[in-house]
Amino acid sequence: MxxxxxxxxxxxxxxxxxxxxxxxLAVAARRSRARLRDRQAPLLGAATAFVFAAQMFNFPxxxxxxxxxxxxxxxxxxxxxWAAMLALFSVLIVQALLFxxxxxxxxxxxTLNLAVLxxxxxxxxxxxxxxxxxxxxxxxxxxxxxxxFLSAVLTGxxxxxxxxxxxxxxxxxxxxxxxxxxxxxxxxxxxLTATIFGAxxxxxPDLVHEPVSASAGxxxxxxxxxxxxxxxxxxxxxxxxxxxxxxxxxxxxxxxEAVAWTTAPMPDYAAPVGGPWLAALVGVALVFGLGWLxxxxxxxxxxxx
Amino acid sequence: xxFHHLDHYAQVESPITRRxxxxxxxxxxxxxVGAALLPLGAWPQIATLGAIVLGLAALARVRPADFLRxxxxxxxxxxVVSVGLLVLAPGQTVLALGPVAVTDAGLLRFxxxxxxxxxxxxxxxxxxxxxxxxxxxxxxxxxxxxATVTAALGLAYRFLYLLTDEVERLRRAARSRNAAAxxxxxxxLLVGIAATALxxxxxxxxxxxxxxxxxxxxxxxxxxxxxxxxxxPRLEVAAALLLVVVILASARL
Numbered sequence: 245m246x247x248x249x250x251x252x253x254x255x256x257x258x259x260x261x262x263x264x265x266x267x268x269l270a271v272a273a274r275r276s277r278a279r280l281r282d283r284q285a286p287l288l289g290a291a292t293a294f295v296f297a298a299q300m301f302n303f304p305x306x307x308x309x310x311x312x313x314x315x316x317x318x319x320x321x322x323x324x325x326w327a328a329m330l331a332l333f334s335v336l337i338v339q340a341l342l343f344x345x346x347x348x349x350x351x352x353x354x355t356l357n358l359a360v361l362x363x364x365x366x367x368x369x370x371x372x373x374x375x376x377x378x379x380x381x382x383x384x385x386x387x388x389x390x391x392x393f394l395s396a397v398l399t400g401x402x403x404x405x406x407x408x409x410x411x412x413x414x415x416x417x418x419x420x421x422x423x424x425x426x427x428x429x430x431x432x433x434x435x436l437t438a439t440i441f442g443a444x445x446x447x448x449p450d451l452v453h454e455p456v457s458a459s460a461g462x463x464x465x466x467x468x469x470x471x472x473x474x475x476x477x478x479x480x481x482x483x484x485x486x487x488x489x490x491x492x493x494x495x496x497x498x499x500x501e502a503v504a505w506t507t508a509p510m511p512d513y514a515a516p517v518g519g520p521w522l523a524a525l526v527g528v529a530l531v532f533g534l535g536w537l538x539x540x541x542x543x544x545x546x547x548x549x
Numbered sequence: 550x551x552f553h554h555l556d557h558y559a560q561v562e563s564p565i566t567r568r569x570x571x572x573x574x575x576x577x578x579x580x581x582v583g584a585a586l587l588p589l590g591a592w593p594q595i596a597t598l599g600a601i602v603l604g605l606a607a608l609a610r611v612r613p614a615d616f617l618r619x620x621x622x623x624x625x626x627x628x629v630v631s632v633g634l635l636v637l638a639p640g641q642t643v644l645a646l647g648p649v650a651v652t653d654a655g656l657l658r659f660x661x662x663x664x665x666x667x668x669x670x671x672x673x674x675x676x677x678x679x680x681x682x683x684x685x686x687x688x689x690x691x692x693x694x695x696a697t698v699t700a701a702l703g704l705a706y707r708f709l710y711l712l713t714d715e716v717e718r719l720r721r722a723a724r725s726r727n728a729a730a731x732x733x734x735x736x737x738l739l740v741g742i743a744a745t746a747l748x749x750x751x752x753x754x755x756x757x758x759x760x761x762x763x764x765x766x767x768x769x770x771x772x773x774x775x776x777x778x779x780x781x782p783r784l785e786v787a788a789a790l791l792l793v794v795v796i797l798a799s800a801r802l
Contacts, residue, residue: 249627250585251665258585273695282766283758284697289704290754294747296705297712301743313743322747334701341574341685344623344673347666348578349585411589412658413637421633436740443744451751 247339247354248403250347254410261406262352268360269333276326284327291323291331296338314399314429316363317370317392318437321384322444324453325367332359357402366395381445389438393430400426563679565609568785569778570684571691576605576789577676583793584668590657591800595664598796602671611678619674620667627666634658682706704757708750716746 253261280287295315320328336354339345346354370391377383404422408415445452565573584598606616636646640654680688686706690699719742728738758766 249623249630249666250581250669251627251662251667253585255586258582269695269698273697277697282762285700285704286754286758286761287751288697288701289708289757290750292701292705293708293712294750296709297716297746298743301716301739318747322751330695330697330701334698334705337689337698338702338705341577341673342677342682344619344670344677347585347669348581348673349669412634412662414639417637421637436743439737439740440744440747443741444747447744448748451748 247336247346248350248357248406250349252347252410252412253350253353253406254412257406257410258349258352261356265333265352265355265360268364269329269355272326272329272364276324276330279324280327287323288327288331288334291319291327292334295319295331295335299335313436313440314358314362314396314433316358317366317388317395317433318441320363320367321370321388321391321437321441322452325364328363328367329359332363353403353406357399357406361402362395362399365398366391369394381442381449384445385438385442388441389434392437393434396426396430396433397423400424400429561610561679563608563610564779565605565675565679567779569780569782570680570688572778572780572782572785573676573680574685574688574692575786577672579786579789579793580672581669583797584665584672586797587661587665587800589661591661592664594796594800595661595668598668598793599664599671601792602668602675606671606675606678609675609679611675615678616671616674619677620670623670624663624667627670628663631659631662631666634662708753711753712746712750715749716742719745 276284276288298313298315298318301312316328316332319331323331333355336346336351336358340348340351340354370387373387373390374384377387401419401423403426404419405415407413407422408418412418413421580598580602584595587594587598635651635655636649638652638655638658640652642650643653643656644651676685686699686703689702690696723738723742728734
């Protein structure tokens with residue numbers, strides 16, 4: 245569930261994510277205007293329409309499953325990160341208001357997860373890798389693939405953290421389930437992003453946003469940021485498996501008080517039967533089984549872009 | 550080309566459509582956010598907000614069948630997503646299903662999530678059923694969303710149909726030359742189509758940009774003066790806000 249519907253997030257999370265997204269988008273709007281000037285409106289329109297169409301377009305993966313492109317990293321590496329963030333935000337507005345895909349109150353959270361972390365964060369990871377490896381066509385493709393995978397997982401972990409902080413599901417379970425569910429999503433996203441980006445690089449390299457050549461200092465900064473992000477992601481995955489690592493971090497940050505009033509008494513974080521791992525696994529299987537069934541039945545109507 | 554298919558439902562004249570689009574959008578947001586902010590298990594408040602949404606839908610003369618059909622798909626999706634809540638929230642076991650157990654805390658969260666989502670989705674369906682895309686854009690513009698975003702949305706709305714047609718042409722061309730028998734070539738073909746669609750949409754944006762410059766574009770998209778609308782916009786939004794705040798307060802007491 246990359247698009248969080250309304251009804252799942254607590255007031256504190258809604259307020260916090262909305263404020264963060266608004267700030268990030270304000271920066272993106274200013275930076276993108278400075279870079280694109282009057283080219284901006286048509287370019288963003290095209291990027292928005294492409295992301296929108298791409299999300300309606302299903303790629304068969306075999307074994308009856310299919311995936312659609314999220315598109316954040318692809319648009320970021322082609323059109324630049326600021327334009328990509330704004331384009332994804334536009335897509336999210338339309339999806340929330342017109343297609344009821346993702347909640348209206350949850351728009352801030354969805355923007356944070358998919359536009360800011362997904363596209364913006366994904367681009368940062370891409371640039372970080374290029375800073376370390378150099379920018380040949382093949383390296384760009386593989387950097388885009390890695391960035392697409394990590395950005396999808398990052399999105400999933402962010403959704404899990406938000407659900408956990410809202411008191412819907414224990415934090416650790418939420419990160420495990422939602423983040424884990426985004427691992428296959430990330431693999432599909434990586435394959436699609438790399439192959440489509442490769443095709444564009446081969447046939448129309450002039451369309452691709454050229455990263456401004458950075459100074460050595462900035463390259464190092466980008467490299468270090470990437471390494472830090474990778475470590476943080478790994479630590480989140482590892483910490484979520486460790487008892488109480490994140491809960492204690494949460495208590496240290498004073499978040500416990502902030503969310504306590506939305507959380508029903510949950511004295512013990514152990515799942516009822518079989519431990520959190522089993523519950524998480526069964527939850528994932530249930531959600532996926534049901535979702536697969538529903539969308540399989542829905543797909544028979546043949547609504548492909 | 551089905552140019553107006555998104556606006557397909559928003560054609561019925563009613564007291565609601567005579568309000569300005571900004572009011573419709575703001576009241577929708579107030580109702581959806583109000584529903585999302587309700588605490589767990591606030592059943593009377595969820596029912597009250599739901600009744601308000603249904604009342605407004607009746608006032609807007611949305612056909613019940615249309616309303617339900619538009620609500621069903623996203624609500625089914627929410628239901629699927631919420632199943633995880635049943636077993637993932639720790640609490641007293643209510644129903645044991647093999648290795649997992651449905652808990653009371655899980656049931657509470659499941660019901661609350663679906664109830665709150667149903668109200669918020671209902672409000673969103675009401676908005677789509679009464680408001681055309683151009684009106685929505687006008688409302689977003691009047692709410693001071695960055696001009697960048699509203700301009701992009703306006704153009705994307707035009708581009709989307711062109712792009713859909715473009716993709717359809719590419720697929721028809723591939724079919725007519727018997728391309729891609731088997732699943733692996735088919736996957737490559739789809740990647741090729743997606744890449745071509747990306748290129749063509751960016752090419753189109755270049756062409757449109759040149760055309761816009763040729764017509765004296767300076768970076769701002771002009772819009773027609775909005776049609777005058779009935780009612781007292783500020784008063785109506787304030788009333789909705791007050792009502793939702795009272796409902797929220799009653800749930801917190």
